[in-house]
Amino acid sequence: MRLIIQDNHRLTSKWVANYIARKINLAEPTLERPFVLGLPTGSSPLYTYHELIKLYQYGAVSFRHVVTFNMDEYVGIPKDHPQSYHTFMWDNLFNQIDILPGNVNILNGNAPDIKAECQAYEDKIKAVGGIDLFLGGIGPDGHLAFNEPGSSLASRTRDKELNYDTKLANSRFFDNDVNKVPNSSLTVGIATVMDAKEVLIIVNGYNKARALHHVVEEGVNHMWTISALQLHPRGMIVCDESATYELKVGTYKHFKDIERNNLDPDNLLTSNLIW
Numbered sequence: 001m002r003l004i005i006q007d008n009h010r011l012t013s014k015w016v017a018n019y020i021a022r023k024i025n026l027a028e029p030t031l032e033r034p035f036v037l038g039l040p041t042g043s044s045p046l047y048t049y050h051e052l053i054k055l056y057q058y059g060a061v062s063f064r065h066v067v068t069f070n071m072d073e074y075v076g077i078p079k080d081h082p083q084s085y086h087t088f089m090w091d092n093l094f095n096q097i098d099i100l101p102g103n104v105n106i107l108n109g110n111a112p113d114i115k116a117e118c119q120a121y122e123d124k125i126k127a128v129g130g131i132d133l134f135l136g137g138i139g140p141d142g143h144l145a146f147n148e149p150g151s152s153l154a155s156r157t158r159d160k161e162l163n164y165d166t167k168l169a170n171s172r173f174f175d176n177d178v179n180k181v182p183n184s185s186l187t188v189g190i191a192t193v194m195d196a197k198e199v200l201i202i203v204n205g206y207n208k209a210r211a212l213h214h215v216v217e218e219g220v221n222h223m224w225t226i227s228a229l230q231l232h233p234r235g236m237i238v239c240d241e242s243a244t245y246e247l248k249v250g251t252y253k254h255f256k257d258i259e260r261n262n263l264d265p266d267n268l269l270t271s272n273l274i275w
Contacts, residue, residue: 001216001229001230001232001235001236001237002235002236002237002255002259003216003236003237003239003255003259004236004237004238004239004255004259004262005239005240005241005244005252005255005256005259006238006239006240006241007240007241008240008241008242009047009204009205009240009242010047011240012202012204012238012239012240013045013046013047013048013050013051013202014051015238016045016048016051016135016200016202016238017048017049017051017052017054017055018051018055019200019238020037020048020052020133020135020200021052021055021060021061023035023132023133023198024037024061024062024063024066025060025061027132029065029066030065031065033065034065034066034067034103034128035065035066035067035132035133036066036067036068036069036125036128036129036130036131036132036133037066037067037068037069037131037132037133037134037135038068038069038070038071038131038133038134038135038136038188038193038196039068039069039070039071039089039093039135040070040071040072040135040136040137040145041070041071041072041085041088041089042137043137044137044138044202044203044204045135045137045202046092048135048202049092049093050092052093052097053093053096053097056096056097056098062098063097063098063099064098064099064100066099066103067103067105067128068099068103068104068105069105069121069124069125069131069188070085070089070105070106070107071136071145071146071187071188071193072085072107072145072146072185072186072187072188073085073086073106073107073108073109073185073186074109074182074184074185075109075110075114075159075182075183075184075185075186076109076110076182076183076184077109077110077182078110079108079110083173083174084109085106086106089104089106105121105124107121107157107186107187108186109182109185109186114159114186115159117186118156118157118158118159118186119157121157121188122156122157122192125192125195130195130196130197131195131196131197132196132197132198133196133197133198133199133200134193134196134198134199134200135200135201135202136193136199136200136201136202137201137202137203138201138203138208138211138215138226139166139169139208139211140169140207140208140210140211141165141211141224142210142211142214142215142223142224142225142226142227143166143225143226144190144193144201144225144226144228145187145188145193146160146162146166146185146187147160147187147189147190147225148160148162148163148165148166148225149222149223149224149225150222150223151189151190151222151225152189152190152222153190153191153220153222153225153228154189154190154191155189155190155191155192156188156189156191156192157186157187157188157189157192158186158187158189159184159185159186160184160185160186160187161183161184162181162182162183162184162185164178167181167183190225190228193228194228194229194231194232197234198234198235198236199229199232199234199235199236200236200237200238201226201229201235201236201237201238202237202238202239203237203238203239203240203243204239204240204242204243205240205242205243206242206243206245208239208243209242209243209244209245209246209247210246211224211226212237212239212243212244212246212247213246213247214226214227215227215229215230215237216237216247216251217247217248217251
């Protein structure tokens with residue numbers, strides 16, 4: 001597992017955006033052989049999306065032959081609801097790049113058969129050859145997508161009841177009223193994410209420091225679902241300095257030392273950065 005430490009969240013987002021753009025460009029995707037990208041919502045990737053839009057506007061990357069699969073969606077609110085993840089993605093990324101609408105895949109929280117919707121999502125991922133790069137963020141309790149503490153590390157796309165902590169954290173998007181937050185969601189599973197060829201996780205802020213400690217310095221544990229990243233052959237975390245607050249000094253210095261030549265986000269599009 002790689003750990004890239006940037007000075008702040010702005011540089012973290014810039015690094016991640018440049019890395020994604022470089023991966024797309026190296027793949028030289030076509031209509032018949034698209035680049036498949038997994039995407040999250042929430043505050044963690046928001047600035048990364050802004051940076052990707054800039055790269056597209058500069059002509060540094062095209063999304064015309066990119067297929068996307070989002071991590072999750074609420075159950076029971078309309079697609080055009082201001083807080084639906086459909087709305088989030090189109091407002092903050094898709095409407096501002098050249099992605100083809102037919103290449104965008106987001107779970108339907110209003111599907112008449114929720115179980116069938118989840119299975120169809122898994123089937124479609126397999127049909128396009130799997131996900132090349134899955135981008136993700138985590139919650140303070142280390143959850144990935146809506147795979148809250150205690151979720152199976154072998155889980156697949158499914159419907160999931162949300163616990164009170166998750167609803168409370170998300171209530172800031174619903175007039176700070178926890179009762180307005182949907183009670184359930186559709187979410188990819190941990191195994192769904194770990195099947196991707198690469199997994200890149202953004203971690204930012206002091207409130208994520210405990211989760212970063214668990215995934216980097218502790219063992220695999222279903223109470224910290226992000227810890228499954230330890231088992232991925234090409235798992236990477238990009239974090240800011242604030243998120244390293246609970247890491248041991250030796251751990252911090254170890255990762256800073258081995259990545260000292262790979263920390264400039266402006267060089268990623270032209271560098272020979274390899275695993």
